[in-house]
Amino acid sequence: MNNICLKSIDKDNPSSLATYETMGGYKVWRKILNGELSPEKILEELKIAGLRGRGGAGFPTGLKWSFMPRNQEGQKYVVCNSDEGEPGTCHDRDILRFNPHSVIEGMAIAGYVMNATVGYNYIRGEFMEPYYRCEEALKEAYDAGLLGTNIKGSKVCFDLYSHLGAGAYICGEETALLESLEGKKGQPRFKPPFPANVGLYGKPTTINNTESFASVPEILSRGGQWFADLGVPNSGGTKCFSVTGNVKNPSNFEIPMGTPFSDLLKLAGGLRKGRTLKGVIPGGSSTPVIPAAKAMKMTMDYDSIEKAGSMLGAGSVIVMDDTTCMVKALTRLAHFYYDESCGQCTPCREGTGWMYRVLKRIMDGQGKSEDLELLLSVQDKMLGNTICALADGAAMPVESFIRHFREEFEYYIKHGKSMVENDG
Amino acid sequence: MMVDIEIEIDGKVVHGYPGESLISIADRQGIDIPRFCYHKKLSVAANCRMCLVDIEGNPTPQPACSTLSSAGMKVHTNNEKAKTAQKAVMEFLLINHPLDCPICDQGGECELQDVAMEYGSDISRFTEGKRIVDDKGIGALIQTDMTRCIHCTRCVRFGAEVAGIVEMGATGRGEDLKIEPFLSEGIQSELSGNMIDVCPVGALTSKPFRYEVRSWQMNSIQTIARHDLVGSNIFTQTHKNKVKRVVARDNESINETWISDRDRFSYQGLNSENRVLIPKIKVKGEWKDASWSDALDFATNGIKKNAKEGSQFGTLASKNATLEELFLLQKFTRGLGSDNLDYRLDTSNPFNAKVLESNISLTELETIDHALIVNSYLRLEQPMINHRIRKATLNGASVSTINAKAFNFNYRISQSVLTSPQNTVATLSGVLKALLDKSSQTLPGYLNSVTIDQTHIDIANALSNAKHPVVVLGEHVNGNKCSDQVAQLVANIAKASEAKTLNASLTGNAHSAERVNFKPDNGKNALQILSSDLTAFILFDIYPNFDCIESKNAIEHLSRDDAFVVVMNSFDDESVLSFANVILPIASFYETSGTHINVDNIAQSYSASVKSAGESKPGWKVIKVLADLLNLEGFDFTDSSQIADEALSLSPSFSEIEVPISNSEMPNVATVWQYTPYASDVVVRHASSLQQTRIGQMSEASVCKATAKLLKLSEGDLYNGIPVNINESVAEGCVFVHTHLPRQLGVI
Amino acid sequence: MISDQAKKEIDIWVAKYPEGRQSSAVMQALTIVQKENGGSLTNELKQAVADYLEMPTISVEEVATFYENYNHKPVGKHVIRFCHNISCMLNGSDELISYLEEKLDVKTGEISKDRLVSVKRVECLGACVGAPMCQIGDQYYENLTKKRIDEILDGLK
Numbered sequence A: 001m002n003n004i005c006l007k008s009i010d011k012d013n014p015s016s017l018a019t020y021e022t023m024g025g026y027k028v029w030r031k032i033l034n035g036e037l038s039p040e041k042i043l044e045e046l047k048i049a050g051l052r053g054r055g056g057a058g059f060p061t062g063l064k065w066s067f068m069p070r071n072q073e074g075q076k077y078v079v080c081n082s083d084e085g086e087p088g089t090c091h092d093r094d095i096l097r098f099n100p101h102s103v104i105e106g107m108a109i110a111g112y113v114m115n116a117t118v119g120y121n122y123i124r125g126e127f128m129e130p131y132y133r134c135e136e137a138l139k140e141a142y143d144a145g146l147l148g149t150n151i152k153g154s155k156v157c158f159d160l161y162s163h164l165g166a167g168a169y170i171c172g173e174e175t176a177l178l179e180s181l182e183g184k185k186g187q188p189r190f191k192p193p194f195p196a197n198v199g200l201y202g203k204p205t206t207i208n209n210t211e212s213f214a215s216v217p218e219i220l221s222r223g224g225q226w227f228a229d230l231g232v233p234n235s236g237g238t239k240c241f242s243v244t245g246n247v248k249n250p251s252n253f254e255i256p257m258g259t260p261f262s263d264l265l266k267l268a269g270g271l272r273k274g275r276t277l278k279g280v281i282p283g284g285s286s287t288p289v290i291p292a293a294k295a296m297k298m299t300m301d302y303d304s305i306e307k308a309g310s311m312l313g314a315g316s317v318i319v320m321d322d323t324t325c326m327v328k329a330l331t332r333l334a335h336f337y338y339d340e341s342c343g344q345c346t347p348c349r350e351g352t353g354w355m356y357r358v359l360k361r362i363m364d365g366q367g368k369s370e371d372l373e374l375l376l377s378v379q380d381k382m383l384g385n386t387i388c389a390l391a392d393g394a395a396m397p398v399e400s401f402i403r404h405f406r407e408e409f410e411y412y413i414k415h416g417k418s419m420v421e422n423d424g
Numbered sequence B: 001m002m003v004d005i006e007i008e009i010d011g012k013v014v015h016g017y018p019g020e021s022l023i024s025i026a027d028r029q030g031i032d033i034p035r036f037c038y039h040k041k042l043s044v045a046a047n048c049r050m051c052l053v054d055i056e057g058n059p060t061p062q063p064a065c066s067t068l069s070s071a072g073m074k075v076h077t078n079n080e081k082a083k084t085a086q087k088a089v090m091e092f093l094l095i096n097h098p099l100d101c102p103i104c105d106q107g108g109e110c111e112l113q114d115v116a117m118e119y120g121s122d123i124s125r126f127t128e129g130k131r132i133v134d135d136k137g138i139g140a141l142i143q144t145d146m147t148r149c150i151h152c153t154r155c156v157r158f159g160a161e162v163a164g165i166v167e168m169g170a171t172g173r174g175e176d177l178k179i180e181p182f183l184s185e186g187i188q189s190e191l192s193g194n195m196i197d198v199c200p201v202g203a204l205t206s207k208p209f210r211y212e213v214r215s216w217q218m219n220s221i222q223t224i225a226r227h228d229l230v231g232s233n234i235f236t237q238t239h240k241n242k243v244k245r246v247v248a249r250d251n252e253s254i255n256e257t258w259i260s261d262r263d264r265f266s267y268q269g270l271n272s273e274n275r276v277l278i279p280k281i282k283v284k285g286e287w288k289d290a291s292w293s294d295a296l297d298f299a300t301n302g303i304k305k306n307a308k309e310g311s312q313f314g315t316l317a318s319k320n321a322t323l324e325e326l327f328l329l330q331k332f333t334r335g336l337g338s339d340n341l342d343y344r345l346d347t348s349n350p351f352n353a354k355v356l357e358s359n360i361s362l363t364e365l366e367t368i369d370h371a372l373i374v375n376s377y378l379r380l381e382q383p384m385i386n387h388r389i390r391k392a393t394l395n396g397a398s399v400s401t402i403n404a405k406a407f408n409f410n411y412r413i414s415q416s417v418l419t420s421p422q423n424t425v426a427t428l429s430g431v432l433k434a435l436l437d438k439s440s441q442t443l444p445g446y447l448n449s450v451t452i453d454q455t456h457i458d459i460a461n462a463l464s465n466a467k468h469p470v471v472v473l474g475e476h477v478n479g480n481k482c483s484d485q486v487a488q489l490v491a492n493i494a495k496a497s498e499a500k501t502l503n504a505s506l507t508g509n510a511h512s513a514e515r516v517n518f519k520p521d522n523g524k525n526a527l528q529i530l531s532s533d534l535t536a537f538i539l540f541d542i543y544p545n546f547d548c549i550e551s552k553n554a555i556e557h558l559s560r561d562d563a564f565v566v567v568m569n570s571f572d573d574e575s576v577l578s579f580a581n582v583i584l585p586i587a588s589f590y591e592t593s594g595t596h597i598n599v600d601n602i603a604q605s606y607s608a609s610v611k612s613a614g615e616s617k618p619g620w621k622v623i624k625v626l627a628d629l630l631n632l633e634g635f636d637f638t639d640s641s642q643i644a645d646e647a648l649s650l651s652p653s654f655s656e657i658e659v660p661i662s663n664s665e666m667p668n669v670a671t672v673w674q675y676t677p678y679a680s681d682v683v684v685r686h687a688s689s690l691q692q693t694r695i696g697q698m699s700e701a702s703v704c705k706a707t708a709k710l711l712k713l714s715e716g717d718l719y720n721g722i723p724v725n726i727n728e729s730v731a732e733g734c735v736f737v738h739t740h741l742p743r744q745l746g747v748i
Numbered sequence C: 001m002i003s004d005q006a007k008k009e010i011d012i013w014v015a016k017y018p019e020g021r022q023s024s025a026v027m028q029a030l031t032i033v034q035k036e037n038g039g040s041l042t043n044e045l046k047q048a049v050a051d052y053l054e055m056p057t058i059s060v061e062e063v064a065t066f067y068e069n070y071n072h073k074p075v076g077k078h079v080i081r082f083c084h085n086i087s088c089m090l091n092g093s094d095e096l097i098s099y100l101e102e103k104l105d106v107k108t109g110e111i112s113k114d115r116l117v118s119v120k121r122v123e124c125l126g127a128c129v130g131a132p133m134c135q136i137g138d139q140y141y142e143n144l145t146k147k148r149i150d151e152i153l154d155g156l157k
């Protein structure tokens, strides 16, 4: 456990360059600077490793990097998505706090592979502690001559800067992030064109999640096959999972893909005394909820979670026990999407507010018998009809909560209060 | 046009170019796809989601506006999947939209209403209480009702992309997204009214039109706007013989789909209280209403009595008169044996249009890569011409200026040279010399003593490095005593740099006046007419306080006891009453048929939109009757189109003349007097809403510190009635007046 | 309007972006001037930021109203931003927010009478394993209990 991105977590002074280097850090980068590792070789290793983007969509990282027109003239950019805003997710924060050099090295490698000489790490505005750690790490890296122009005489150039957000979940969406980085409000761009062609400041850009970048140095240092073998087919390597909610020991765990959910639950201390499991949101608030029985049978990898009816997403496991009022939980999530919609697309701008208001009304005891069908229909009209996936993220919980816990909703509408005893 | 891919829309094989959006192909084919955010002249936003269509092979519906076609694509715009998506979006759009169509000014011409009829389900399942949005108010021209806004952002994109002034924005997020300006200062663009046209719903409507009539009660008449050199195509919308609203009419090669605020809102002037409605004669110093026949007799008798010889008679006409009016008037004047006629009242040196021809078309302006703008605040003078240059700048063209003041353009000026009127000849000579030096050409004698500095070289470089440069000469030159030399130098510079030229110093319908030669061959020009001992005059739609460069002298001169002045006007004017002997009321804009010739030499004829006000009559008819009464030959017209035919059969008489460049004597300090665009002619001066805008209210005399000191002016003093503003954006040795107030002095 | 010190700080951000892309620094510029102004923004400040970064003012306004971390009305000296999203909710954040409101005699969204604190409910702050949690200034406070809240409040001056 905690072998790659979180491996320094128990060390003294975990974020320092010295600690990083004693764990083999910057070995790959130095190899590159010595001309011993070609971009092609790196891409090949990444493909073998089966590293899939950790930000939520799970797109193969090596493939994404190969889309960059690396030989096209002009500026290109590498951007790290450290906006971590998906409810239930907080492992990127730990990577930034405890292992910032892995992100720096990962981004530098990406820059080299894609011939991009400038990188930005977009850190969410509230993450001040992680930001300061990253700034310190950047200073160390520059002082050690690991970043800059013509690094150690290699002709390789890479400059890296931190950028701070200011509070907007949508800026985690990669194109909204680019808009935000350009000093605008974070409204997603329609695609195509994709960032690899028209990205930051209109230039080719690759965006990856913090954990994706942080995984790269270790993969290249120990080999793609080694990484792939840690996981299961189609879900290579290990992955950080944030386990939160009704568990005894909420924490981040970096574990091999394919680990049974039940094992992960145990790692988190299991449920509190006398409680039974009700449902699990496996990949962050935007992914469908899975009822207990199904959850206990799934393993933590892309395919198994999909089979269980949800998505691995950002690896944010929200555990709900029998004390949880599902109506309240869903209302809270609906409020989140209503609050965070950027507002440009009609279905999302209007639909998130509509769904939240209906749920709020149910919570206030004013529910109507037709409300559940209405909610199902509204979410269905949002799905797939917008520029970005926030609307889908708002819709899927509604659908899955109502599907799996319908009687709780019906009870609330009928009685004006929660079916769960000590709630409502 | 390269048409080389085939796609299938609704089972029909259609063609498009690679990379063309589906909606654009569908539009060309007449396949109707509903849309709100898409506008063919604006960037694609794809935010309304109304245009979702089903593309085979795609799990989810895709927006037709942002999806680019690729060969072999199979698109369905109205199968089950597409319809379901479109209906879904429609329902979302309507949940927070007020259902107050009966009281909405957009009712009957609302894109949302139209689409809702087809798609909306009539029972709303939304029972949560609709959103209400506060209105900030954005000025005198546009009425906002933002509760009706559907957040398509067309207006925001219009501001950023077309107007070039980012004023409207989308603030907040999610459901609280709000379309608004930063403060309620009022929108400042001279093109702002187009936001009304682009707004698909009743969120932005015309403020002057508010609550006037319902759109379907009006007649729409195709006509031409007459305030500038473009002749934008418009519809006048009328009700009970009044123009109630003006909207843009598409004409790609003239105004595309836009019109200036001046063209849109000036119609208000027609309904002003200040119209001349009845003929008037002055008997023993007293004004009396008269019948048309009495007034016409009075006029012809006066002319006969006071101008025994043709040479004692002179005619002045507005540059905004119609081609027909100008043609008949010159025929009339020449028929009386006089060659004293002119339309160039605002020029101190009626320089000849023959010195500088325009040889670039409006559409061609978009393709230039460098523009040198001389003596012009082009953005306000000729908004639609400026818009074409702005489009060129969006494609990378650069612009330099030689002006008395650094103006606020809506594109970046790479090189701005401040030059007072008296130094303009020297500056242009410097540029010309630098140009000729570059190509090692022999210099004409007058350039020998000219010194060149870096700014001259920079401008020369910009011109000579450009592949398609243009030199634009603007309105300010008209006040310059050496305007002919300035025009000549501009022509020479254009020749030396192989640049095209655009003479924007000819404003209004001046091209018609030039076509019919409404100026003396050997007789007296405007300044001379207004200062020599002529004894009979016709003034056609002239208000000397505003229109004449030496207004005070002009009025004094016309007020002489031995002067008999026939005035044909459409508006009342205090000073006109002081000198005129008879006033014949004539039809104003939109009340007469006529022809306007624009900068591209395109003659656009139009018919009257409404009957003329009161007893006033179309100018051409009045001139014809006068001619008949004076037994002049060749006036047997029964229809204005016959006049136009005859006038247009005259070939444009452009024969270049060469003005010698010399050291003319110039004053130490010169004044440039520029009217706001909303004071450029009598109709727009009476358009009350335009007068309330920031542009309309502009009135300041800008002067730099050094010149202020010389003139002993301090901030806030009045300079010829205009408040002084001391700032360094003005060339030394010059006062730049920008105002809506009448001229009070002679200007160099 | 913007102090020299603030300008210096803004310039550090401006330097991170390519020439002519100074508007990339607008979010930080707003953060910096907001901090200097005691935690909220005014029209004048937004105008000043627009002028300093050569941006249309409405574009600055768009940014200032889009992001959660800008305040448009005065706030307390300390802003307690309490997460109420799902992981925190499952761990009792609602109860703690009520406790806080009662103890400070202030509703969420308001300022305490002594202007020392204001309380805001916010969405997920990305520290869910430490739920329930809140943010005060740059600092995160995790695994909150009533007792821990008492201690924190005692420390606020």
Ligand SMILES: Cc1cc2nc3c(=O)[nH]c(=O)nc-3n(C[C@H](O)[C@H](O)[C@H](O)COP(=O)(O)O)c2cc1C
Binding pocket: A052, A053, A054, A055, A056, A057, A058, A059, A061, A064, A081, A082, A083, A084, A085, A086, A169, A170, A171, A172, A173, A174, A175, A207, A208, A209, A210, A212, A213, A388, A389, A390, A393
């Ligand atoms: C609404 C929304 C929020 C997102 N938030 C994040 C986020 O906080 N962090 C992140 O890495 N990716 C987030 N993503 C995913 C990104 O758009 C993008 O897929 C990811 O950064 C790509 O990096 P990866 O390939 O390394 O996963 C979000 C996507 C959406 C639609």
Ligand code: SF4
Binding pocket: B148, B149, B150, B151, B152, B153, B154, B155, B156, B179, B198, B199, B200, B201, B203, B204
């Ligand atoms: S005001 Fe009109 S044009 Fe502007 S966003 Fe709203 S609906 Fe669109």
Ligand code: FES
Binding pocket: B034, B035, B036, B037, B038, B045, B046, B047, B048, B049, B050, B051, B052, B063, B064, B065, B066
């Ligand atoms: S017209 Fe295509 S999304 Fe609006």
